[in-house]
Amino acid sequence: MEQHSGYHEKTLPADLSAPAFVNGWRSRALIIGAVFSIIGVILGFLANDGWAHFLRAWLLGFMISFGFCCGGMALLMTQYLSGGKWGLLVRRPLEAMTRTLPLVFLYFLPVGIFGVSLKKLYLWAQYPDTENALKNHLINATQAHSIHFKKPLLNPVTFWEVSIFIFASWALYTFLLNRWSLQRDADSQPNVFYWQKRFENLSGFGVVFYSITLTAAAIYWVMSLDPTWYSTVYGLQFLVGQAYGVLALVILTLIGLSSAQPIKTIFRVTEQHDLGKLCLAFTMLNIYLAFAAFLIIWSGNSPEEIPWYLDRIRGGWGVIATLDFVFHWLLPFTLLLSRDLKRIKRKLVVVCCIMIFARCWDMFWLIEPNFKDAARNLHFSIGILEYIFVPTGLIAFWMANYFSQLKTRPLVATNDPHVAEILEPEHAHA
Amino acid sequence: MATKNQPLNDPMLDPITGEDRVIAPGHTFKSVTEKISRIVLTSHTPIGWFGGLLLAGGGVSMLLVAVSWLFLKGVGIWAITQPVAWGFAIINFVWWIGIGHAGTLISAILLLFKQSWRNSINRFAEAMTIFAVVCAGMFPLIHVGRPWLGYWLFPYPNSMNVWPQFRSPLLWDVFAVSTYATISVVFWYIGLIPDLGTLRDRSQSKIAQFAYGWLALGWRGSVRHWVRYETASLLLAGLATPLVLSVHTVISFDFAVALLPGWHTTIFPPYFVAGAVYSGFAMVITLAVPIRKFYHLEDVITIRHIENMGKVMLTTGLIVAYGYAMEVFMSYWYSASHWEYFMMWNRMFGPMGWSYWVLVTCNIALPQLMWFRAFRRNVPLMFIMSFIINTGMWFERFVIVVTSLYRDYLPSSWGTYRATRWDYATFAGTLGLFTFLFFLFVRFLPMIPMSELRILLPQAKIHAEGEPLPEAGD
Amino acid sequence: MPIQEGTYGLLAEFDTPSELVRAAQSAYDSGYRRMDCYTPYPVEEAAAAIGFHRDNVSLLCLLGGLLGLVAMFSLETWISVWAYPLNIAGRPYYSWPAFVVPAYEWTILFAGLSAAFGMLALNGLPQVYHPLFNSVNFRNGATSDKFFLCLESTDPKFDVAESRVFLEGFKPVSVVEVEY
Numbered sequence A: 001m002e003q004h005s006g007y008h009e010k011t012l013p014a015d016l017s018a019p020a021f022v023n024g025w026r027s028r029a030l031i032i033g034a035v036f037s038i039i040g041v042i043l044g045f046l047a048n049d050g051w052a053h054f055l056r057a058w059l060l061g062f063m064i065s066f067g068f069c070c071g072g073m074a075l076l077m078t079q080y081l082s083g084g085k086w087g088l089l090v091r092r093p094l095e096a097m098t099r100t101l102p103l104v105f106l107y108f109l110p111v112g113i114f115g116v117s118l119k120k121l122y123l124w125a126q127y128p129d130t131e132n133a134l135k136n137h138l139i140n141a142t143q144a145h146s147i148h149f150k151k152p153l154l155n156p157v158t159f160w161e162v163s164i165f166i167f168a169s170w171a172l173y174t175f176l177l178n179r180w181s182l183q184r185d186a187d188s189q190p191n192v193f194y195w196q197k198r199f200e201n202l203s204g205f206g207v208v209f210y211s212i213t214l215t216a217a218a219i220y221w222v223m224s225l226d227p228t229w230y231s232t233v234y235g236l237q238f239l240v241g242q243a244y245g246v247l248a249l250v251i252l253t254l255i256g257l258s259s260a261q262p263i264k265t266i267f268r269v270t271e272q273h274d275l276g277k278l279c280l281a282f283t284m285l286n287i288y289l290a291f292a293a294f295l296i297i298w299s300g301n302s303p304e305e306i307p308w309y310l311d312r313i314r315g316g317w318g319v320i321a322t323l324d325f326v327f328h329w330l331l332p333f334t335l336l337l338s339r340d341l342k343r344i345k346r347k348l349v350v351v352c353c354i355m356i357f358a359r360c361w362d363m364f365w366l367i368e369p370n371f372k373d374a375a376r377n378l379h380f381s382i383g384i385l386e387y388i389f390v391p392t393g394l395i396a397f398w399m400a401n402y403f404s405q406l407k408t409r410p411l412v413a414t415n416d417p418h419v420a421e422i423l424e425p426e427h428a429h430a
Numbered sequence B: 001m002a003t004k005n006q007p008l009n010d011p012m013l014d015p016i017t018g019e020d021r022v023i024a025p026g027h028t029f030k031s032v033t034e035k036i037s038r039i040v041l042t043s044h045t046p047i048g049w050f051g052g053l054l055l056a057g058g059g060v061s062m063l064l065v066a067v068s069w070l071f072l073k074g075v076g077i078w079a080i081t082q083p084v085a086w087g088f089a090i091i092n093f094v095w096w097i098g099i100g101h102a103g104t105l106i107s108a109i110l111l112l113f114k115q116s117w118r119n120s121i122n123r124f125a126e127a128m129t130i131f132a133v134v135c136a137g138m139f140p141l142i143h144v145g146r147p148w149l150g151y152w153l154f155p156y157p158n159s160m161n162v163w164p165q166f167r168s169p170l171l172w173d174v175f176a177v178s179t180y181a182t183i184s185v186v187f188w189y190i191g192l193i194p195d196l197g198t199l200r201d202r203s204q205s206k207i208a209q210f211a212y213g214w215l216a217l218g219w220r221g222s223v224r225h226w227v228r229y230e231t232a233s234l235l236l237a238g239l240a241t242p243l244v245l246s247v248h249t250v251i252s253f254d255f256a257v258a259l260l261p262g263w264h265t266t267i268f269p270p271y272f273v274a275g276a277v278y279s280g281f282a283m284v285i286t287l288a289v290p291i292r293k294f295y296h297l298e299d300v301i302t303i304r305h306i307e308n309m310g311k312v313m314l315t316t317g318l319i320v321a322y323g324y325a326m327e328v329f330m331s332y333w334y335s336a337s338h339w340e341y342f343m344m345w346n347r348m349f350g351p352m353g354w355s356y357w358v359l360v361t362c363n364i365a366l367p368q369l370m371w372f373r374a375f376r377r378n379v380p381l382m383f384i385m386s387f388i389i390n391t392g393m394w395f396e397r398f399v400i401v402v403t404s405l406y407r408d409y410l411p412s413s414w415g416t417y418r419a420t421r422w423d424y425a426t427f428a429g430t431l432g433l434f435t436f437l438f439f440l441f442v443r444f445l446p447m448i449p450m451s452e453l454r455i456l457l458p459q460a461k462i463h464a465e466g467e468p469l470p471e472a473g474d
Numbered sequence C: 001m002p003i004q005e006g007t008y009g010l011l012a013e014f015d016t017p018s019e020l021v022r023a024a025q026s027a028y029d030s031g032y033r034r035m036d037c038y039t040p041y042p043v044e045e046a047a048a049a050i051g052f053h054r055d056n057v058s059l060l061c062l063l064g065g066l067l068g069l070v071a072m073f074s075l076e077t078w079i080s081v082w083a084y085p086l087n088i089a090g091r092p093y094y095s096w097p098a099f100v101v102p103a104y105e106w107t108i109l110f111a112g113l114s115a116a117f118g119m120l121a122l123n124g125l126p127q128v129y130h131p132l133f134n135s136v137n138f139r140n141g142a143t144s145d146k147f148f149l150c151l152e153s154t155d156p157k158f159d160v161a162e163s164r165v166f167l168e169g170f171k172p173v174s175v176v177e178v179e180y
Helices: A021-047 A052-082 A085-098 A101-117 A130-135 A141-149 A156-186 A189-221 A234-257 A269-300 A306-311 A317-336 A339-343 A345-370 A382-407 A418-422 B029-041 B047-073 B088-112 B116-120 B122-143 B147-153 B169-202 B206-215 B223-256 B268-294 B303-334 B338-349 B353-371 B379-405 B421-444 B450-456 C017-029 C044-049 C057-083 C096-122 C136-141 C160-168
Strands: C007-014 C035-038 C147-152 C174-179
Touching: A021 A052, A021 A382, A052 A085, A052 A101, A052 A156, A052 A189, A052 A234, A052 A345, A052 A382, A085 A156, A085 A234, A085 A269, A085 A382, A085 A418, A101 A156, A101 A382, A130 A141, A156 A189, A189 A234, A189 B303, A234 A269, A234 A345, A269 A306, A269 A317, A269 A339, A269 A345, A269 B223, A269 B268, A269 C096, A317 A339, A317 A345, A339 A345, A345 A382, B029 B169, B029 B421, B029 B450, B047 B122, B047 B421, B088 B116, B088 B122, B088 B169, B088 B223, B088 B268, B088 B379, B088 B421, B116 B122, B116 B303, B116 B450, B122 B147, B122 B169, B122 B268, B122 B421, B169 B206, B169 B223, B169 B450, B169 C096, B223 B268, B223 C035, B223 C044, B223 C057, B223 C096, B268 B303, B268 B379, B303 B338, B303 B353, B303 B379, B338 B353, B338 B379, B353 B379, C007 C017, C007 C136, C007 C160, C017 C035, C017 C044, C017 C147, C035 C044, C057 C096, C136 C174, C147 C160, C160 C174
Parallel strands: none
Antiparallel strands: C007 C147, C007 C174, C035 C147
């Protein structure tokens, strides 16, 4: 029988660097990025809407890339705190994600410059003079009241200050997490305990800090597109959504890398199964927060809140919302429920792709109906096509950057007690 | 905190990971079985147990008196009136059911995450769940005024030709809590079966053999049975996890679907769940510390358990704090709504503002001490902390219920709330009932799952042929 | 059911799980099928060794869950739309968002009960009599610290003398013949 011969422990391969085919992934990502961005720009010219849709689509691409990068950082810190063998596997890919922060900041700049400073995206940036805007019927009374009341927060100066501050603090965290990780590997075995505590101390506060700053970012960058609406669970939804996307991406990465050393040796079915279970957990958590918020607002049916949902359900948007539910929950959930599926690489890949696609779809549903021309009125325009090309281009370039980062370090962190465990043979049952 | 020079020869530390052991070294299958089953099977019941039972019995008597008087006189003996129509009954209901959640969480989520340290505390944490649900379930029932008609809550064909109204969260509660109680009992009992088999086989008295024999259903430890048993346990754990989430979520809906400032907010579901887990873990510590001392169980409820529970409490406490912060930020200011603003102002600085600050102190400020490793590893301090947190969590519900209700929209209909002695007597009575049931449990059932403890022993590792076998049992 | 008489099987006792797994594996490899291992805690390797890999508890659980979901959702819809329609704050009779909650609870309730009772039923429990309990060492050890392998007499390969020799080859603590 298998498990008898399998009792012998495996050894870690000598070369821990990423296999050569990662270069191929990168070239492919670059080509896709180039083609899609060029088409995106052409569509921007054709759309003739003052680059409005281009910028909205850019925001979508930015939010997704940002979710991978900083969500990766949050998950990295979480695994330092929670422990577990799966943490060892995902550590280096997550670190590679965090190191894309400069690119993500670059993606942010157009949102800040064009969206806020040049007033192209955010209603509150567009009409700081609420009285006149109201008189000229550019905004309604609710919007005028909200923009006026929230001015201390929703103004270009504070927007830039907060955004720069949070980017800077995340950069600091990225720097420390990456630097210490290499130092830890260079250190000797008996000091593992010391390093564990050090990472725990950094991550403990880091996760708390990240939750707060992400909430601020989510409110600023997405929620404030509609300055009248608010929901207290919004930041938490982004936190869970990011983990959902990052888990899918990290599984894709590991499965992709598992055809060659060193991941081939250490990526056991047990851990793959565990990661699949984590995906299932986050799929549940995600729908839980979304549905609970919807049920509360639906039951309340108050004119202050319900328009946000009506904007996203009526006028054809119901189709998008229903498909959002299908992609985000129904498909991944029913598929991940199967024990076998989580253990078969080829099938798990499909689920992960659906999950990442669902994140983009959801972001589209969150962003586009904020705008007057689209709310309760889903209609075709050339501009809407940009939601396909611009984000794909941005995400593809981000992926290229991620793959290059993956190449820069050994794929396995070696100075960890879990290394020995992960080289052990598996149980027949898990 | 972290030092580079860790003592490596400490027997309570794992030599590889440097973490504290879950179970002290030197134990064998036999000694573990012996240690746990002796507590139940002994014929010498410790005198302290009788003392404790008597004390708790006093509480139960008080509860009986309070509830009898309530049935005689009606809910008017409580302080509930307009505008605060939901007083202690709902506060205690939410508080108790929240406490119960840690039990399910320890047995379910930690099982799914393969956190083996849970194995020694899950049994009594589950028992705690069931007893907490008993206490919790009582409150809505006695609050309905005519509890003998409580069955009207269920949808059943009846001669009045009426049916329940499914758009009300109070009805959702009926289904959530009844499902929760049922699944908790089933999960607990399934977990007990192998240990009941052990007790059946080890007991000397005929009565015990007969009782445990029936309860064990003929369990004989076949590995085929074990495989199905493990699957069923994992499935129940997998089901109990979303169940726990849903139960406290539904309870949060009782408030959140209403259009009342202070109640109607979307963060309620996750932060109610986190708060429930928070207070539940505190209650586990409140129970575990005296038990491990009294029954000398330091070997199996180690400092690792206390520390890990401290970490869970810190995490959930921070989620709760995040919830408060979002509420304050959104209500007080970002909502741009006068009613929301006034509610939050009144909650913090109104006549009952003191209760808000008690909650902030107990739930947010003091628990930050748990950031320190030394604090988490100090058993007496953690014991005190567990009381602080449960006080804070009780006040959280008090703040949510009372301070949102007593001054809502129209100043002409404002009122206040002052609990009566019957409110206090009922609450204290349920504390007695909880303790009473717990005393019975530790005496008659194994409070630590023996079968799961055996898995943690080094002897349980399967060795390949040719490898030297470890020393067999003593 | 006719009263069964004679030998139920041969019961070998071991001190460690490793010895048990090895013995079970060899027994399976040499053609024994009707046998079982008895352990004081779950030993997955032993189940795998005697060729028991899959169980149907998950399937029962899934079916139970679906039943609960459909039952409650239909009940709510029927009550709210046809049997007893009420206007509650202007919400539609068919208020599906509200119906999700009890339907969800019943999904879990039915799934959980199916898993628990399904497991017991598949295991043939409760069972008031089992011949193995006639053996003293089984009673004393099976649920605390000993590991047993039982070759059952219904196996075509079973022979009291030969099987005993076979079992003794693994150096067990004892080999006992168990009567019905």
